Amino acid sequence: MHITLNGQTLDVATGASALDVLSKYNLQATSLHLLNGFSFQDNPCLQDGDTLIARSVTEAPDEAAYDAIWEARYGQRIYQILKHSRVAICGAGGLGSHIAMSLTRLGIGELTIIDKDIVDITNLGRQAYELSDLGKPKVIALKALLHRINPFVKVTAIHDTIDAHNYDDYLIGFPYILEAFDAPENKAALTEYVITHYPNTTLIGASGVSGYDEPNTVKTKQILPQYYQTGDGHSESSLGLLAPRVMLCAAHQATMFLHLLLTKEMSHDNNCTSKSNR
């Protein structure tokens, strides 16, 4: 039967075990062993098509090794969809910074992040920034933070105000845009522009992310054919922007993006079986 070991295809005997194969190639002493992207205890028997990875647990992977790990874990189809995706995030505050973090962890291919602000201490009450970021443009601080998690995501950091004068400079051609602004006027203006001028773009935005109401009042609804909105629709920022609820809303937006991306892409697929569902 055939398996891959650190990216190389090998012919192994039926019934071979993971440790058998690792020992044969002098990899048994490495500190991280993954079978199909997951750590294992014991000594599992291998099946045809399995993927083994053996590497040092402390060593940061190069891009090929990084991709191999996630392909093994999610399946090649899903990971390749993520890696070939490009998303624009308008706003790098409480919503935008957390959306960017979670998409980065997914292995998204490209992110464009736009925000005019610099980091100040009040931001740390809900945004992804740290004390060492104080005074820096948010998009610059965020890019560095994202690259400490996944150095392979291409990040375009735009430290600028965007409005009808320059949306087209930055936002044309994105299949998905995440609206993560703070001011309601900016939310309305971007939403109107994207729906009117980019008919092939899906916009996922937010309205009503403040306060400390119980979490199940946050919903993500399809408001218009190409526009989804997260939040409770009514909680004004005067109620306070508090980390758990803001992070919940950011995760809602990112989850809706992930759902739409994968269900849409995979509905185009033929009926072939992937390894992802072991």
Place this chain on the structure above:
Amino acid sequence: MIVNGTSQTLPTSITVADYLATAGYQSTRVVVERNRTIVPRSEFESTWLLDTDTLEIVHFVGGG
């Protein structure tokens, strides 16, 4: 006229701008779709509503 799924009578001809004002919306904080087409903010004052219209008014609150 149907607004956000609810039927409303339109007693007199009214612009989008005036309708928003009477309904308590700030025109800079909404997106208006009339009969499945977005009405640009620049046309709120010059677009007259009809009794047969279907409106979706998307209202935004701040915070993010």
